[in-house]
Amino acid sequence: MTFPMTDTKLADRSAALSVAMPVLTVAVVLILLPNLFGSNAMISTLNYLGTMAIFALSYNVLLGQTGLLSLGHGTFFGLGGFIATHAVLRFVEADIAFPLALIPLIGGVGSFALGSVGGWLASGRGGMPFAMITLGLAELVAAAATLFPSIYGSEEGVSMDRMDLGSSFGLSYGPNVDIYWVIAVWFAICAGLLFFLSRTPLGLLQNAVRDNAERVEFLGFSARRVRMSAYAIAAGIAGVAGSLAALNVEITTVHALGASTSTLVLLMTYIGGTRHFFGPVLGAIVIGLMKIWLSDISPAWMMYFGLMFIFVVMVAPGGLAGILANGRALVRSAGFAPQSPILAGIAIAGGLSVAGLIIVIELAYRAGLDAAKGAEISVLGLPLNAESGLSWATGGVMLIIGVIALRPLLDRLDGKRHAIAQAGGAK
Amino acid sequence: MGIEVVTFSVVNSILYGMLLFLLASGLTLIFSMMGVLNFAHASFFMVGAYFGFEISRRVGFFPALVLAPVAVGLLGALVERFGLRRVHKFGHLGELLFTFGLAFVIEEAVQMIWGRSPQDFQVPAALNFTAFTLFGTGYPAFRLFMLVVAVAVFAALALLLARTRIGLIVKASLTHPEMVSMLGHDVPLVFMSVFGVGSALAGLAGVIAGPVLVTQPSMAAALGPILFVIVVVGGLGSLAGAFVASLLIGFIQTFAVAINLKVADVFGLIGVTQPPAAFGALLSDIWNVSVAQVGPVIPYLLLVAMLMFRPMGLFGKRA
Amino acid sequence: MTDALELRDLRKSFGPVDIIRGVNLSVKKGERHALIGPNGAGKSTLFHLISGRITPTSGQILFEGQNIAGQEPAQIVRAGLSRSFQITNIFPQMTVLENLRCAVLWKLGHRYTFWKRTLGLVDVAEDCERLLHELGLTHRRNDTADSLTYPEQRALELGLAVASGAHTLLLDEPMAGMSHSETEAALRLIMRVTEGRTLLMVEHDMGVIFEMADRISVLVYGQIIATGTPEEIRANPAVQEAYLGTAKEEAA
Ligand SMILES: Nc1ncnc2c1ncn2[C@@H]1O[C@H](COP(=O)(O)OP(=O)(O)OP(=O)(O)O)[C@@H](O)[C@H]1O
Ligand SMILES: [Mg+2]
Numbered sequence: 001m002t003f004p005m006t007d008t009k010l011a012d013r014s015a016a017l018s019v020a021m022p023v024l025t026v027a028v029v030l031i032l033l034p035n036l037f038g039s040n041a042m043i044s045t046l047n048y049l050g051t052m053a054i055f056a057l058s059y060n061v062l063l064g065q066t067g068l069l070s071l072g073h074g075t076f077f078g079l080g081g082f083i084a085t086h087a088v089l090r091f092v093e094a095d096i097a098f099p100l101a102l103i104p105l106i107g108g109v110g111s112f113a114l115g116s117v118g119g120w121l122a123s124g125r126g127g128m129p130f131a132m133i134t135l136g137l138a139e140l141v142a143a144a145a146t147l148f149p150s151i152y153g154s155e156e157g158v159s160m161d162r163m164d165l166g167s168s169f170g171l172s173y174g175p176n177v178d179i180y181w182v183i184a185v186w187f188a189i190c191a192g193l194l195f196f197l198s199r200t201p202l203g204l205l206q207n208a209v210r211d212n213a214e215r216v217e218f219l220g221f222s223a224r225r226v227r228m229s230a231y232a233i234a235a236g237i238a239g240v241a242g243s244l245a246a247l248n249v250e251i252t253t254v255h256a257l258g259a260s261t262s263t264l265v266l267l268m269t270y271i272g273g274t275r276h277f278f279g280p281v282l283g284a285i286v287i288g289l290m291k292i293w294l295s296d297i298s299p300a301w302m303m304y305f306g307l308m309f310i311f312v313v314m315v316a317p318g319g320l321a322g323i324l325a326n327g328r329a330l331v332r333s334a335g336f337a338p339q340s341p342i343l344a345g346i347a348i349a350g351g352l353s354v355a356g357l358i359i360v361i362e363l364a365y366r367a368g369l370d371a372a373k374g375a376e377i378s379v380l381g382l383p384l385n386a387e388s389g390l391s392w393a394t395g396g397v398m399l400i401i402g403v404i405a406l407r408p409l410l411d412r413l414d415g416k417r418h419a420i421a422q423a424g425g426a427k
Numbered sequence: 428m429g430i431e432v433v434t435f436s437v438v439n440s441i442l443y444g445m446l447l448f449l450l451a452s453g454l455t456l457i458f459s460m461m462g463v464l465n466f467a468h469a470s471f472f473m474v475g476a477y478f479g480f481e482i483s484r485r486v487g488f489f490p491a492l493v494l495a496p497v498a499v500g501l502l503g504a505l506v507e508r509f510g511l512r513r514v515h516k517f518g519h520l521g522e523l524l525f526t527f528g529l530a531f532v533i534e535e536a537v538q539m540i541w542g543r544s545p546q547d548f549q550v551p552a553a554l555n556f557t558a559f560t561l562f563g564t565g566y567p568a569f570r571l572f573m574l575v576v577a578v579a580v581f582a583a584l585a586l587l588l589a590r591t592r593i594g595l596i597v598k599a600s601l602t603h604p605e606m607v608s609m610l611g612h613d614v615p616l617v618f619m620s621v622f623g624v625g626s627a628l629a630g631l632a633g634v635i636a637g638p639v640l641v642t643q644p645s646m647a648a649a650l651g652p653i654l655f656v657i658v659v660v661g662g663l664g665s666l667a668g669a670f671v672a673s674l675l676i677g678f679i680q681t682f683a684v685a686i687n688l689k690v691a692d693v694f695g696l697i698g699v700t701q702p703p704a705a706f707g708a709l710l711s712d713i714w715n716v717s718v719a720q721v722g723p724v725i726p727y728l729l730l731v732a733m734l735m736f737r738p739m740g741l742f743g744k745r746a
Numbered sequence: 747m748t749d750a751l752e753l754r755d756l757r758k759s760f761g762p763v764d765i766i767r768g769v770n771l772s773v774k775k776g777e778r779h780a781l782i783g784p785n786g787a788g789k790s791t792l793f794h795l796i797s798g799r800i801t802p803t804s805g806q807i808l809f810e811g812q813n814i815a816g817q818e819p820a821q822i823v824r825a826g827l828s829r830s831f832q833i834t835n836i837f838p839q840m841t842v843l844e845n846l847r848c849a850v851l852w853k854l855g856h857r858y859t860f861w862k863r864t865l866g867l868v869d870v871a872e873d874c875e876r877l878l879h880e881l882g883l884t885h886r887r888n889d890t891a892d893s894l895t896y897p898e899q900r901a902l903e904l905g906l907a908v909a910s911g912a913h914t915l916l917l918d919e920p921m922a923g924m925s926h927s928e929t930e931a932a933l934r935l936i937m938r939v940t941e942g943r944t945l946l947m948v949e950h951d952m953g954v955i956f957e958m959a960d961r962i963s964v965l966v967y968g969q970i971i972a973t974g975t976p977e978e979i980r981a982n983p984a985v986q987e988a989y990l991g992t993a994k995e996e997a998a
Binding site: 067069071121124125127128129131132133135136137139140143144146147148149150151259263266267270299300302303305306307309310313314317361364365368369 | 464510513514517519520521523524525527528529531532535536538539540541542543648652655656659711712713716720721723724727728730731734735738
């Protein structure tokens with residue numbers, strides 16, 4: 001047989017190229033970012049996004065790669081943070097000059113070890129039992145944390161000073177941008193490791209467990225061990241992310257390992273898209289930015305997260321990455337031109353309903369939670385009033401018209417695509 | 428611990444357990460019929476409390492006792508019809524994620540409308556008196572009323588299951604889940620009704636619990652995980668199991684608060700009054716742990732242990 | 747010589763219902779053994795018992811002399827006994843090639859490797875190419891399994907069982923639901939890929955069975971009522987009465 005050889009060589013070359021391209025892009029972006037956004041506030045935003053991106057990538061080892069819904073991934077983010085914080089405190093106490101940039105390694109290894117134990121407990125089955133047991137473990141750790149104030153601190157948490165370990169690798173770790181470089185390098189390492197993992201036999205088996213765990217058993221493998229490994233690896237990387245967060249803000253609270261952290265990473269990962277390697281990064285960036293910016297201008301930001309999440313679950317399970325990929329494929333396809341008028345109509349109707357929804361939600365917040373701020377409110381540039389029927393009607397009518405218009409447009413799009421597919425088939 | 432504390436704790440345990448069962452029964456029904464573990468179930472409980480508060484403010488508590496659950500039931504039916512049913516095609520993961528997102532949105536919506544602080548949901552005047560006095564301590568009538576309502580609903584539900592056509596279908600599906608697929612064209616309607624009734628039960632629990640527990644946006648998140656402990660420990664899909672587990676959790680949580688004991692006290696009995704300093708801060712943490720603090724941990728220990736050693740739960744047939 | 751597979755008084759009941767009621771059966775090394783029987787006789791249940799999907803209520807399953815009753819499916823596969831399913835049981839969202847890769851990993855000793863790229867494993871690549879070629883799926887290698895046609899999915903199902911390298915195979919109705927010409931092709935495929943291995947196969951198509959089987963066992967209502975060569979089975983009055991009666995008329 002000759003064809004397999006040439007074939008794998010070709011595959012190898014294109015694989016090498018398809019690996020090199022993203023690696024280069026990521027490296028260039030990571031180096032450029034702090035130069036483009038130099039302000040201290042922007043750097044600390046970047047630091048936050050970086051840790052969240054690592055966190056979301058780790059979560060996707062479970063959700064996207066192995067098909068496991070963990071409701072307690074925040075536990076390992078928080079535990080990683082505590083391990084890192086205590087490591088710094090101990091090293092300072094013992095006067096050991098451990099490089100701060102390597103502290104996340106300790107947090108990661110510690111979380112990995114704890115994740116191995118947790119994984120052993122949780123991995124008997126997938127699906128709902130897995131979700132339940134991860135929820136139980138997370139609640140257990142969170143509830144037990146309050147019993148050990150010497151480890152988890154009291155309400156204020158445990159704090160440290162990242163400069164106490166002295167400088168290393170030419171960084172003093174005083175300015176935020178020093179931490180940026182630490183996070184950027186760790187992001188590259190973690191993303192690289194996880195990308196490599198997804199290309200190994202173990203990564204393949206994780207996909208197999210996602211698709212059909214029972215069949216994996218009939219091929220000689222233990223689905224439990226595959227789940228366990230995924231759980232431990234995800235925990236370890238989450239520990240790195242948690243450590244970086246601890247270095248960044250210099251404080252870790254019990255809050256970090258609670259339900260809200262677990263929820264946040266689920267939202268980020270799923271909204272970003274679980275079927276593309278960098279989908280979770282996209283989700284972390286979009287949700288992270290929304291969290292930082294939107295929370296300043298709207299009390300409804302959490303509501304928007306929730307609605308976005310439900311939208312993705314119901315309409316676009318591929319997440320933002322899936323939407324982008326589909327959109328790109330569509331624009332490149334021959335069928336794009338004839339569809340574009342309908343697509344434009346859908347965009348307008350969709351935009352109208354979203355705008356209407358935003359108006360209604362903002363008004364509702366002003367009428368309820370934020371009533372004390374007065375009825376006057378400006379939404380999307382419109383001066384509105386939470387007590388005026390006209391304001392409510394504006395939002396309501398926009399929403400209703402948008403939704404009503406969407407239905408026939410979507411039907412026509414379906415019809416059009418059908419026709420295009422048939423014409424293509426006839427050729 | 429005196430006899431009076433024990434007596435009151437027992438009554439309170441049963442009461443709390445029955446309240447939990449009102450919630451767990453709906454969750455169990457929905458799970459056995461539809462295979463969906465509804466993460467938003469506790470949210471319907473919370474919505475019930477808020478609806479109950481709003482309605483009783485306007486027309487009184489007793490109308491609210493009927494109207495609020497009905498409203499919550501309708502809401503649940505709508506959620507099933509326009510939400511859950513559409514994500515069914517994405518499998519169980521899609522359904523789980525949907526109810527998870529729903530719980531998130533409901534919590535936000537409640538804050539949007541009513542704000543973040545607790546509502547002043549009062550015990551109705553007609554029931555605001557002391558039912559009986561034991562050992563010199565009075566027991567509030569409203570709590571007895573809660574117990575009566577919970578038991579009445581339990582009885583009505585049992586009757587409904589035993590006597591009506593839909594009840595028979597539901598019961599059959601509890602023991603033979605594959606039967607549900609043989610219902611024919613009625614399936615969507617049955618699903619919608621079951622989801623609606625389950626939500627209404629949660630709503631009812633919310634109305635009667637609202638004045639006693641605090642009506643606030645975090646009440647769903649506080650109760651949700653406990654509900655899962657109950658349905659898992661009782662055995663997924665088993666009503667009897669849910670009943671026993673509800674009472675069990677009721678007792679654990681009530682008594683943990685009532686018992687005033689620290690690890691240090693135990694050591695005090697054998698004459699050790701100070702933690703050995705050699706073991707440092709961690710030991711002194713353990714030294715200071717009280718039963719009341721351990722209370723919240725126990726249900727989750729139970730959950731994890733159960734899932735590991737007896738995944739079918741106490742009464743379940745399915746793992 | 748020990749038999750490849752021997753069942754001794756194997757029983758399985760689901761609650762009060764006895765489905766497998768004392769099955770005794772031996773499959774010789776290298777033989778092609780067909781298991782026939784009416785719908786609901788318990789053929790698939792028997793396969794589930796042998797392959798470890800469910801545990802027997804009582805009785806022994808001797809595989810190459812070792813009792814494997816109650817072992818995990820994975821253990822049984824590693825011991826050298828693999829199976830295919832009546833209801834297609836593949837990895838729907840993975841490509842054909844990825845499906846096969848998973849199936850050959852254990853045999854080639856890569857197991858849970860996480861320090862090497864799958865694409866760099868030459869033995870995996872070669873074995874998968876060979877399998878693709880044998881199964882006639884080379885042109886579909888990069889398509890997801892759920893986009894395959896039904897016969898192609900059945901071929902992949904068979905491929906997963908064969909790829910594990912086991913020398914004893916249980917095939918549960920590999921050609922169910924295929925048209926006549928598809929059945930022909932599938933039969934040739936099965937004969938080819940199971941060359942030199944022990945085969946126990948459930949099949950309804952009498953033509954196929956008499957063409958390929960060395961021996962036939964007839965399972966009726968949870969019991970083996972006869973075992974023998976195709977000619978013996980054809981001539982067996984009990985079988986004719988219980989099962990073949992209709993089939994013979996059709997053939998006539
Ligand atoms: N898990 C189970 N619980 C209860 N009964 C079962 C179970 N699995 C199978 N059965 C019953 O066992 C009997 C045998 O089923 P089995 O699938 O083994 O038959 P089969 O011979 O493979 O039939 P077919 O030719 O239709 O594939 C059937 O009556 C079936 O209903
Ligand atoms: Mg069968």
